[in-house]
Each structure stands twice: as C-alpha cells, then as structure tokens.
Amino acid sequence: MSDTYKQAGVDIAAGNEAVERMKKHVKTTFRPEVMTDLGGFGALFKLNKDQYEEPVLVSGTDGVGTKLKLAFAMDQHDTIGIDAVAMCVNDIVVQGAEPLFFLDYLACDKVIPSKIESIVKGIADGCNQAGCSLIGGETAEMPGMYSEGEYDIAGFTVGIVDKSKMINGSNIAAGDAVIGLASSGVHSNGFSLVRKLLLEDAGYSLQQELPELGGRLGDVLLAPTKIYVKPLLGLLKEIEVKGMAHITGGGFIENIPRMLPDGVNVDIEYGSWPILPIFKLMQEKGSISNKDMFTTFNMGIGMVLVVKEQDADGVLQYLRSVGEEAYVIGRVTEGERIVTFTGAEV
Template identity: 50%
Template sequence: MDAYKKAGVDINAGYKLVDEIKQLSHNDALGAFGGMFPLSLGHYQNPVLVSGTDGVGTKLLIAIKAGIHDTIGVDLVAMCVNDVLAQGAKPLFFLDYLGTGHLNQSEAKAILTGVVDGVSQADAKLVGGETAEMPDMYQHGHYDLAGFTVGIADQDKLLKSDNLREGDVLLGLASNGLHSNGFSLVRDILFKQNHYSLDETLPGCQLDLKHELLRPTRIYVKSVLPLIEQGLIQSIAHITGGGLIENVGRILPDHLDAAFNLNSWQVPAIMTNLQKIDHLSFNDMKQTFNLGLGMVLAIHPTDVDRVKAELEKAGETVYQVGKLVSGSKKVVIREDLL
C-alpha cells in the first residue's frame, strides 16, 4: 500500500471515506461489492422499473473555483431523480461515482454529504457508489461526478403524451436559479469574455456569484409524486439541457403545441443579467436556460385548482404558464418581455 500511495493513490483514505458515508447515510451495507435494495411491490399491479443517469456538467468547475462542494451532490441527485419522476415513477435508490486525481478527504466528504442530502430529499436510498482516485487523469483539484437512479411505477400509469389533450393547462414549478444546465455558456460570458469575480453580486440578485451560480437544483419528488399517484398529472417535462423548447417538446403528441405566456412567471435576475451582458437573443435564452421553471406539468383543466393548492401547500412556487393548443408539436413562448 505504501508503494501505491507513493504512486498517488491512498487506499486508506478511500476506506475512511466509505466509513464516513455509512454514518451519514445510515446504511451499514455501503462498501459491499453490490448495492442492495429490498423490493416490495406494494400497491403496484403491473410494475416497471424506470432508470436514469446523469452528471452535473461544468457547474463542477464553479464549485471547484469557489471551493464550495456541499451542494453539488444535491445537483447530481436532482438531475437523475427528477428525470425518473417525469416518467411518473417513484425513485427507489441511487448510486454515485466520484472520479478525482487525488482524494481530498474533506472535499469528498462535503460532496457526498450533498449526495446524501439529495437522496433524502428524493425519499430514496443511497445503496452504493464508487470513488476512483486516478492520478494524471484529472487536473490538480479537479473531479467529476456521475449518478444513477432506479424508480418504480405502474406500467399503466406512466406519464405519456397519449394522456394529453387540447386545453390542458401548463403549470410551471419555480426553479432555484440556473439549476445544472447552461454552465459552459455562463462561464464563457462571466469569466472568459468578461472578468467577473465570484464575490461580485449582479443587479437584482440576492447572492454573490459563487452562491448564486451554485444554488442547488430543486428536487420535486415529495411535492409532485403524491399528485402523480392520485392521477392528477398527465405529463411532466423536467427542464434541463435544451431549455423549455426541447424539454417541453419531448412530451407533446404530434397534434398539439405548447403555448407559453412569458408574462405569467418570474424569470430569475441571473438569467436576465446574462442576456444583457452578452446581448443574447431570446432564442438563445429559451434553448439554453430553464427561464425560471424547473419542471412543467400538464394538467386537465378540472384539476388545476386542486393541483396548485396541493403544490403550494408542499412548498412549491407555482405559475400557470400556458396551455396545450392544436398544432404540430411546437413550443411557442411570447418573447416581448425578456
């Protein structure tokens, strides 16, 4: 082991980290060769497993530059479990991957503390993962993250475009800022083309850039899943890479358009600042950023008041942002107020 440590890999540090994550997650089974999850089918009549995997993208570079690592794990979990939720599934368990050139014990613990927090917010279980120390693979101080989740749903109750009909109402759930997409453009605008400091605060923003950019992605499982189980939600778009245009377009049938009214919700100040600084077109904005909506739900009109009330009671900020109209699978957003 001394020879391996001399080559840049500290096995004992990895063992210690596993022990710490066991304590954080209250799962003594962590560290086994395979993660285990007891599968109780419960009320599921025709169960189907729904899986998702994702990363955090170049938002990691902001975390590294800022030296703030305790929320990026929440982002990792959110990117996976929100996707599974959008299919109509309940997330069951999560696994993570952390790759680094040199294992920094305190940094890794902060990252994985965020993962444990995210898994708790998703009402799921952390069943395993991998921490890989690979000298020469990563620049000094850099790391990468990936996550994987599995959920369960009734085959007949999956959220599909077949559920949608003309006149359905679109409800938007407020995002927590940028979430985890568009950061290559963000970094280009703020730190390459211009030379903003992470300690600066942009107009209209409540936080300095290091905290504004690292706002963790919202996890919508606990507020949205009960409504799915009651049959009150017809379809969901998780607004990630590609913005509103691509992600809402993914849930539409061929004969319907999604018509959004930009007057109906608040676009976060960080996004309007980015647009002004780089003179971005509205087309760039709507195809890159979530514009303040982390998730869009399609609801039958008769259920809208009930759904809004339950979401607000669960702590969500909810906007009635548009409706489904006859069309050809397009997403149309009024542009005049951005």
C-alpha cells in the same frame, strides 16, 4: 504494496478513511428495503412488488457538467451532490416513478477524505430530499487523469411505477393547462455559456456581490438544483397529471416537446411567471436573443406539467400548500409538437 501504490499517487488509507467518514451520511438515506451496508461487492434492495399490480422499473443517469468548475473555484463541495441526484430523479419522476435507490460515481485526482465526505454528504442530502436510498457507489482516485483539486461526479437512479399509472403524455389534448414549477436558479445546465458570459466576457468574480442578485455571484450560481420528487408524487395521488417535462439542457424549446403526442403544441405565455434575475443578467450582458435563452436555460421554471384545464386551480393550490411556487404558464394548442410563445418574440 499500499506504500508502493501511494508513491504512484493512490492512497488506499485515505480512501478507507473517506469511506468511514461518509457512512454516517449514507445511512441517513436507507429505506427499509435496503438489505446491505456499504462495503459489499453489490448493493441489495428488496422490491416490495406486492404493492404494485404490474411494476415497471424506470432508470436514469446523469452528471452535473461544468458547474463543477464553479465548485472548484469556490472550494465549495457540499451541494454539488444534490445536483447529481436531482438531475437523475427529476428525469424519472416525470414518468410517474418513485425513485428507490441511487448510486454515484466520483473520480478525482487525489482522495482528500474531508472533501470526499462533503461531496457524498451532498449526495445523501439529495437522496433524502428525493426519498431514495444511496445504496452504493465508487470513489476512484486517478492521478494524472484530472488536474489538481478537480473531480467528476455522475449518478444513476432506479425507480418504480405501476404500469397503469405511467405518465407518457399520450392523452394530452388541445385546451389543457400548462403549469410551471419554479426553479432554484440555473440548476445544472448551460454552465459553459454561464462561465463565458459572466466570468470571461463580463469579467465578474465569483466572490463579487451583485445587488441585483441579492448576494455573491458564486453562491447564486452554485444554488443546488431543486428536487421535485416528493411534491409531484404527492400531487399524483390527488390529481391526474397528463404529462411532465424536466427543463434541463435544451430549455423550454427542446424539453417540452418530449412529452407531447402528435397533433399538439404548447403555447407559453411570456411574463406569466417571474424570470429570475440571474437569467436577466446573462441575457443583458451577452445580448442574447429570447430564443437562445429559452433553448439553453430553464428561465426560472424547472418542471412543466400538463393537466386538464378544470384541474389547474387545484394543482396550483396543492403545489403551493407543499411549498412550491407554481404558475399557469400556457396552454396546449393544436399543432406539430413544438413550443410557441405569446407575449414576446422567441
């Protein structure tokens, strides 16, 4: 049966080898609540509900989009899994949730065990950064569905927060401070435009060393998405955070309003943080307006927080003490749930 299936393009033995290779990486993520090993039909996770007065489960799912095209071109697969985790866990931590576990879905044209191991190791690295367990997943070999050497990856996470500690932005008010946490690069959004601007139109090579970027273009673009979970969960134990926004697809313009109640805007002070060189390069080469840049990319800020004005210094001090670059980047003003800018036309 397996030989016949192999002739059709599905290698069961290679799949089994890939599972064995990934086990050591997966097990590094296991929290005490994990009740099953890999290989079962379902993964079991014991909920320590006694730690919570009124526990609420928070879930999120996402992928990494066409950033995968760069991983294929660079033949570099050990960090794309971090991106998959980051896109999910950063989305749920903004509501105050601690990620508990993660599951992945990996589909490819052909299972190459060493390559699958590299991808899953990245997922495990991301889970360790977020403090959640990689408790299961699916690796699907699908000949004819993907071009040679290509794959797709997506993930799903579940977290938990006490109902009384949920963050929903409802008490954000005019006068509050807006804090930005630095991104590690482009993260995992906007790569269709990135590829068009830099590779197709400007004619750069991913292998090209660009002095203004401090390294190879491909390495800068593949820098994994920063995972903000542990610094933010630590901060929430010390200082009240009124609202948080993960700056993903839609940039500042579309993501910041998602945390705002009626009656307020966020006014961003342009120039209050360093815009990364990769964004300046794309804007220059594509002659792109500020508005389009801030509607597409994170522009060097991957997470935005709203706190009381009097708490801003304490927030900055805490975040910097745990290794995060953070800046006061604006203020909450009266308005209609939009983002405005001071210091530049956007």
